[in-house]
Amino acid sequence: MINHIDVSSMLRKSVCELYSNLVTRPTGAAVRCEIEQELDRIGDRALTVIDFSHVGLLDFSCADEIVAKLLLQYVSIDSPRREVYFVFRGISESHLEAIEAVLERHKLALVTQRADGESRLIGIIGLEERRAWEIISQLGTGVGADVADAIGLSSDDAERMLDTLWRRRLLIRYDNAYVAVGSASIPSPTRLDT
Amino acid sequence: MTTIINVPHSLEDKSFEQVLDQVAPLPLDEKIIVDTRHARWASPYGLTALLALAQSRAERPILYVPEAENVSTYWSRMDFFKHAAELYELQGRVKSTKAAETSVLLEVTSISKSDDVHDVVDKIQQRAQDALVKNLNLDAKITMRFTMALSEVCQNIVEHAGRGGWVAVQTYTWRVRLGGRKVVVIAVADPGIGFRQSLESAPGFQRKERWDDGQALEETVMRGASRFRDPGRGQGLAGVRRFVGNWDGKLTIRSGTARIAVLPKGDWDEDEPLVEDLSYFPGAQVQITIPERVA
Numbered sequence: 361m362i363n364h365i366d367v368s369s370m371l372r373k374s375v376c377e378l379y380s381n382l383v384t385r386p387t388g389a390a391v392r393c394e395i396e397q398e399l400d401r402i403g404d405r406a407l408t409v410i411d412f413s414h415v416g417l418l419d420f421s422c423a424d425e426i427v428a429k430l431l432l433q434y435v436s437i438d439s440p441r442r443e444v445y446f447v448f449r450g451i452s453e454s455h456l457e458a459i460e461a462v463l464e465r466h467k468l469a470l471v472t473q474r475a476d477g478e479s480r481l482i483g484i485i486g487l488e489e490r491r492a493w494e495i496i497s498q499l500g501t502g503v504g505a506d507v508a509d510a511i512g513l514s515s516d517d518a519e520r521m522l523d524t525l526w527r528r529r530l531l532i533r534y535d536n537a538y539v540a541v542g543s544a545s546i547p548s549p550t551r552l553d554t
Numbered sequence: 555m556t557t558i559i560n561v562p563h564s565l566e567d568k569s570f571e572q573v574l575d576q577v578a579p580l581p582l583d584e585k586i587i588v589d590t591r592h593a594r595w596a597s598p599y600g601l602t603a604l605l606a607l608a609q610s611r612a613e614r615p616i617l618y619v620p621e622a623e624n625v626s627t628y629w630s631r632m633d634f635f636k637h638a639a640e641l642y643e644l645q646g647r648v649k650s651t652k653a654a655e656t657s658v659l660l661e662v663t664s665i666s667k668s669d670d671v672h673d674v675v676d677k678i679q680q681r682a683q684d685a686l687v688k689n690l691n692l693d694a695k696i697t698m699r700f701t702m703a704l705s706e707v708c709q710n711i712v713e714h715a716g717r718g719g720w721v722a723v724q725t726y727t728w729r730v731r732l733g734g735r736k737v738v739v740i741a742v743a744d745p746g747i748g749f750r751q752s753l754e755s756a757p758g759f760q761r762k763e764r765w766d767d768g769q770a771l772e773e774t775v776m777r778g779a780s781r782f783r784d785p786g787r788g789q790g791l792a793g794v795r796r797f798v799g800n801w802d803g804k805l806t807i808r809s810g811t812a813r814i815a816v817l818p819k820g821d822w823d824e825d826e827p828l829v830e831d832l833s834y835f836p837g838a839q840v841q842i843t844i845p846e847r848v849a
Contacts, residue, residue, distance in 0.1 A: 376669075376672070379672055379676075381672065381675050381676065381679075381701075383671055383672060383675050383705040383709075384668040384671050384672065384705070384709055384712070385668075385709065385713065386668045387668060387672070416679070417675060417679070417698055417701055417702060417705070418702075419702045419705045419706055419709075419790070419793075420702070420706060420789040420790050420792075420793040421705075421706065421709060421789070421790055424786035424787075424789060425786075428786055429786070452698075453695065454695070454698035454699060454702065457699070457702075457793075458702065458793070461789055461792070461793060461796075462786060462789060465785060465786060465789055466785065466786065
């Protein structure tokens with residue numbers, strides 16, 4: 361089971377029953393607080409789907425408050441709030457425009473998943489890091505050696521790269537190996553917590 | 555003493571400067587009569603700016619309403635008089651009407667809090683699709699982007715102006731330029747603190763050697779500066795700039811004594827990128843123009 365948060369429900373719960381558009385900074389901040397409370401109930405280590413399927417409009421201010429500020433709390437290298445991974449679903453073309461703009465501004469990246477299950481990375485990510493993520497995603501589960509061989513890096517460099525991707529919460533680390541966030545091989549929350 | 559301010563026949567962003575040239579030298583508490591009797595046409599910019607003008611005065615001004623019945627009717631349909639009655643002493647016959655104006659995407663609407671932006675977005679979405687796609691032949695993708703841009707420019711009032719302002723959206727045929735092509739225009743006006751004072755309120759702000767309204771506009775519009783330290787701030791106007799660029803549109807922002815323009819790639823407009831030493835007017839007045847797509 362993967363935790364699922366419907367953003368439009370959070371909007372209706374936190375701001376107004378009648379709204380379906382994510383506009384204005386106060387609205388974005390209220391929705392993020394609601395999501396954070398939901399995450400607090402989930403546990404210290406979790407994979408969560410943030411679902412925008414029922415959101416009409418997402419403007420830049422709201423994308424900054426909801427997406428960027430949420431991610432920033434969990435990808436902090438020194439003291440991340442907790443080990444939480446996110447998959448973003450239901451992202452329309454216009455949502456993407458606002459989300460990509462804020463990811464660029466904060467140098468962040470995230471995983472989106474289409475309705476057919478295909479996952480992709482968006483935001484600021486180096487070519488080799490992207491390639492490493494794709495390799496792990498294709499393999500299902502991988503280690504530094506898998507990436508080192510495919511990209512032509514030393515084992516140490518490959519390990520460092522996977523560690524960076526884990527810290528950015530784009531890979532999940534478990535059992536001394538890595539799984540790509542959004543891939544079909546994601547372990548259940550029970551496995552995540554072991 | 556009372557001074558009569560003559561409003562030009564055609565009231566839009568450029569001709570509104572004639573109004574400001576007359577008002578700017580006057581003390582704030584001097585009574586003014588804004589004479590629109592001979593007005594024949596007003597753009598959304600003209601109407602929202604007239605309301606901001608009244609807000610900016612210490613003494614409640616008088617407004618002589620347009621004499622032409624069709625003009626008065628149209629201004630009524632735009633809800634101009636509904637708001638003007640709160641800010642001006644109206645003199646003359648106001649023609650009221652309940653008939654809807656099909657070219658109006660959003661009547662003149664007050665913006666002072668976050669909920670107002672939600673209401674504007676909800677309202678415009680219902681009307682924008684038809685106006686932009688069917689009437690202006692624009693790709694369906696524009697509707698959401700257009701609404702995003704509208705949301706961002708309205709939020710500027712809530713976040714930065716320090717007092718309420720106005721927004722209006724309309725489509726019309728631009729006879730002066732574009733050879734009679736249709737355009738959709740968003741106009742947003744407030745009489746608040748303006749871009750320069752907003753940036754000056756930033757923590758640790760240091761005045762540059764040359765610092766004026768033009769510089770403040772360049773910093774904000776072209777370089778994404780904001781009074782907030784939060785690096786996520788300043789994205790709204792950057793997004794509006796991208797939107798305008800993608801649809802061959804034009805963005806102008808006037809604040810204080812300067813006006814900056816993000817010009818279209820096409821050759822349908824020959825405005826100056828930055829105009830300075832204009833007559834002072836408080837706050838910010840924004841106009842976004844998106845032209846009809848022609849084959």
